[in-house]
Amino acid sequence: MAQRILEPGEIETLAQRSIPRVRIPARTAVFARRAARLRHLGARAGIGDYLxxxxxxxxAQHATLQDLSVPVPTPAHIQGSTEHGMPPLQPAVWPRGDAWFETLRILGEALAAHADFPAAVAQTVSRIRRASRDWIEGQADALLQxxxxxxxxxxxxxxxxxLQVHWAAYAASFAAEKVxxxxxxxxxPLCGTQPVASVVYAQPPYQGYRYLHCALCATEWHMVRVQCTRCGAVGKSIAYQSATLGANPENDGSAAQSAVRAETCEECHGYRKVLYQEKxxxxxxxxxxxxxxxxxxxxxERGYHRASGNPLLWQPDGN
Ligand SMILES: [Zn+2]
Ligand SMILES: [Zn+2]
Structure with a gap:
């Protein structure tokens, strides 16, 4: 039987279609994996106490998320957002309701139950637990903007x-193929927040693909590799740096030793980190x-700017 030969453009289109575009966070795993990793890294990192x-x-986020019931967006809301090219769970538009404040109280309780934190941390936790609802809501608004x-x-x-607990719960109500x-x-694509970093996965069906990880709702979405996640620049503008090695192309053998590298861009002088599950x-x-x-x-020190911050470490310049 004669086979039609695919043109290069058609091959690319087919390849793109076969890549899962979105990874929705799993309630049972998203915070459990993170807590385990924080403990693992805390044993050796310079900021181990903080981790x-x-x-x-x-x-406590994990425990709270398991039974949390949240109002999910209606099909009409999702369709309206899609028609306007907007994400359906935008923090500025999607109502927070009262439940997130109750979650904050539970998280504060969990921290207060640990007597072995430094005094400054205990004081901060105590201060937040006593803070007024208005002040807390103002802080949430400031963080989300x-x-x-x-x-x-x-x-x-x-x-x-x-906020992360609630947005992860909203995100978990979506089916990946419907986003x-x-x-x-x-x-x-779900909440419009910038990513904290990206991951290149090692297991099918995500093997070899790069996903950006949302700092708020933990949804992950596909983006091709060797492209600036900040300005979209490609090619020679992109390089990879690790803490122990100099600048290298992504496929350079020496750079490949590190599981955490920064993808730097000579167009916008920004960077975000890429994590390699294979390593x-x-x-x-x-x-x-x-x-x-x-x-x-x-x-x-080398003149690059972080494209966006870490949700659990507020730094005015990096957010
Ligand atoms: Zn998100
Ligand atoms: Zn760039």
Whole structure:
């Protein structure tokens, strides 16, 4: 039987279609994996105490998420968002309701139950637990409209953690194949938030593909490799740097030793990190990003700017 030979453009189209575009967070795994990774990395990272503190917080996120019931977007809302090219769970539009504040209270309780944190941490937790609802809502607004000077840096991880639980629950109500892609590849197709980092997976059906990880709802979406996630530049503008090695192309043997590398761009002088599951099966975007702050320091010295911040470490310039 005669076979029609595919033109190059058709081959690319078919390849794109076969790549799963979106990975929806699993309620049972998203925070459990993160907490385990924080503990693993906390044993050796320079900021181990902070990672172990966060592991307790993320444990509480996991526990809260398991039974959390949230109002899911209606088909009409989703369709309206799609027609306008907007993500359906935009934090500025999607109502937070009262439940997220109750989640914040539960997370604060879990932290307060740990007597072995440093005094400054215990004081911050106590301060947040006593804070007024208005102040907390103002902090949430400031965090979600990132870059706002009103953010209280010490309180930010706890407030953000509560928001993450709810947005992960909203995201988990979606089926991956029903999520519409946006025209802007650098933001989450469900909530419009910027990614914390990206992961190149090692297992089918995601093997060899790169996914950006949403800092708020933990949804992951596909983006081709060797392309700036900030400005879209490709080719020679893109290089990879690790904390122990210099600049290298992605397929360079020496750079490939590291599971965490920064993808730098000579067009916008921005960067985000890429985690390689093939090098370390346990990599997790939020945890590994925090544990590799030495790479951020190195890139700062070299004149590169972080494209967006880590949700559990508020830094005014990086968010
Ligand atoms: Zn998102
Ligand atoms: Zn760029």
């Amino acid at each position: 172990r503190f966060l592991a307790v917080l993320v444990d 990132s870059g706002d000077e009103a953010v209280d840096a010490a309180a930010a991880p706890l407030v953000m953690a509560s 519409s892609p946006l025209d802007v590849p650098g933001v989450c 370390d099966p346990g990599v997790e975007p939020v945890a590994d990003d925090l544990a590799s702050l030495n790479l951020d320091l190195l890139l700062g």
